[in-house]
Amino acid sequence: KQQAPSKPIMTSPKINKLDTEEHVADALAAYVGDLSAKSIANHGSFSVVLSGGSLIDTMRKLVQPPYVDKIDWKNWLIFWLDERVVPLNHPDSNYKLAYDGFLSKVPIPNSNIYTIKEGLSPEETADEYEQRLKQLVANKTLKTSNATGFANFDLMLVGMGPEGHVASLFCWHFQRFEKQKWVTFITDSPKSPPQRITFTFPLINSASEIAIVVTGEDLADAVKVALGKHANDYYPLPVQKVAPEGNLTWFLDKEATSQLN
Numbered sequence: 122k123q124q125a126p127s128k129p130i131m132t133s134p135k136i137n138k139l140d141t142e143e144h145v146a147d148a149l150a151a152y153v154g155d156l157s158a159k160s161i162a163n164h165g166s167f168s169v170v171l172s173g174g175s176l177i178d179t180m181r182k183l184v185q186p187p188y189v190d191k192i193d194w195k196n197w198l199i200f201w202l203d204e205r206v207v208p209l210n211h212p213d214s215n216y217k218l219a220y221d222g223f224l225s226k227v228p229i230p231n232s233n234i235y236t237i238k239e240g241l242s243p244e245e246t247a248d249e250y251e252q253r254l255k256q257l258v259a260n261k262t263l264k265t266s267n268a269t270g271f272a273n274f275d276l277m278l279v280g281m282g283p284e285g286h287v288a289s290l291f292c293w294h295f296q297r298f299e300k301q302k303w304v305t306f307i308t309d310s311p312k313s314p315p316q317r318i319t320f321t322f323p324l325i326n327s328a329s330e331i332a333i334v335v336t337g338e339d340l341a342d343a344v345k346v347a348l349g350k351h352a353n354d355y356y357p358l359p360v361q362k363v364a365p366e367g368n369l370t371w372f373l374d375k376e377a378t379s380q381l382n
């Protein structure tokens with residue numbers, strides 16, 4: 122008798138409900154520090170994908186003792202889940218936000234920081250970033266997902282907007298349905314500024330670890346839709362499409378879970 126093909130094993134997300142934003146920052150630093158040590162022991166590097174927004178501030182404990190002194194920063198590789206198509210020194214740049222709050226405070230080599238190329242159109246910026254990721258996979262700087270053939274990042278740190286967007290993948294925008302491209306672009310982002318590039322869901326979901334970091338009351342409605350008892354997949358919020366082949370961990374504070382029963 123023929124056997125049914127085995128289904129991929131989807132591990133259910135780990136949901137950390139913490140009291141305050143300060144507790145989220147502590148738990149996030151412990152989680153990232155632990156993953157950094159494991160990844161570097163396992164394959165010599167730690168590829169980390171950053172979001173913009175409040176995430177960088179919530180990462181603040183990593184640049185303080187004990188983490189700042191313990192982490193093997195020289196083996197970190199930094200990428201962006203989404204980036205605004207503006208010069209790197211522009212106030213809207215996610216690179217500038219990360220540099221000011223995080224990267225300028227730790228000794229990650231400049232050559233390990235993969236910023237967008239300046240001066241291109243949004244489409245060209247996305248294509249150029251995708252090509253660079255493919256080269257890094259080809260020269261084995263980045264791993265490949267055996268399941269999908271997309272790059273397999275060690276960790277993606279994901280923030281969420283009040284209507285459930287992640288990266289620059291928004292509810293009523295087609296980019297969220299992209300299947301082939303690794304990186305795509307948007308020129309009418311509902312969150313300012315309008316021109317951005319963004320990782321696509323197939324690339325996001327090829328990661329080993331994803332942390333969704335959500336704090337504050339304005340995100341409580343989206344958390345209720347994503348994690349509450351009425352959550353369904355009929356027209357899922359972008360955040361509900363985050364389903365990595367590796368592990369998914371939510372970090373939430375009390376305000377963000379205030380609408381959950």
Ligand SMILES: O=C(O)[C@H](O)[C@@H](O)[C@H](O)[C@H](O)COP(=O)(O)O
Nearest residue numbers: 172173174175176280281282288
């Ligand atoms: O470039 C961006 O705007 C971000 O990458 C975006 O996806 C962000 O992570 C969310 O909008 C959450 O932002 P907050 O954490 O500030 O709510």
